Amino acid sequence: MTEHKIPRATAKRLPIYYRYLNILLDADKTRVSSTELSDAVKVDSATIRRDFSYFGALGKRGYGYDVESLIKFFKKILNQDRLTSVALIGVGNLGHALLNFNFHQDGNVRISAAFDVKDSMANTVQSGVPIYPMTDLRKQLEEQQIEVAILTVPADVAQQVTDETVAGGVKGILNFTPLRITVPKGVRVQNVDLTNELQTLIYFLEHYNNLG
Incomplete structure (x- = not known):
């Protein structure tokens, strides 16, 4: 940074x-x-x-x-003086929401490619972003020189997808899966666990509700 x-x-x-x-x-x-x-x-x-x-x-x-x-x-x-292209891996409910999120509002970031295993999703364009089959993941990451990825895949395939993503040249991963993925040195992971954050909020409401 x-x-x-x-x-x-x-x-x-x-x-x-x-x-x-x-x-x-x-x-x-x-x-x-x-x-x-x-x-x-x-x-x-x-x-x-x-x-x-x-x-x-x-x-x-x-x-x-x-x-x-x-x-x-x-x-x-913050490298906002240049455009940063990001890959979205997994276009489920959360992935769709992220596709529609206006990253340009707060920074010079765009999702330039998305990937999903569903045949009905592959080779379509959603919210202006091309969706590629997972089999094209490494190839597209390398060709588009994408170094940042958002991971929203099921936990049971998160590590496998991470390995393929890193092999494609990605250096930073925003991980929305509950799995704490393992990456080699030189690759940075930022974990976003929405369930954990919500449970923490509920815990504080229950046990620290006396704000006075």
Whole structure:
């Protein structure tokens, strides 16, 4: 993502800052303080200042941060100054929802190819995205030089599909399956377990419901 060596927690917050800065720009806001940013993104101002300090002097004491300058900086840091093509593997209910999701709204990302085992789905176009049979997975990943994939296949085939995806040159996987997939060194996985997140939310509601 960046040449700077920064903590993982900071890296996860950068897209949040970038998204809100774009909202400010749309509202014709020219500058913002760490306190204002803190109120909006629910991250304490000291943490925001520390996060920004990893990249040098991004603001001025008493002035705050220039919104447009920050957007340009984070756009480059987050590789939003170039189009990133992503593969969607598995076009079930969740896959369909992701096909219809407007990734361009918050970043320069597009799903350029999708793959599914169903014959009725293969060789069609859904939401403007071509759907290929799984037998073409490695070939298309290599030809289109896709390095990022979203995995929404059943858990029992997740590792097998992952192996084929990595063989096709993918370096980053957003894993929506409940299986914790294994990848070689140099390939990064981000796990998104919706069931786990929902169960965690319910647990906190049951056991930590006294917010006062």
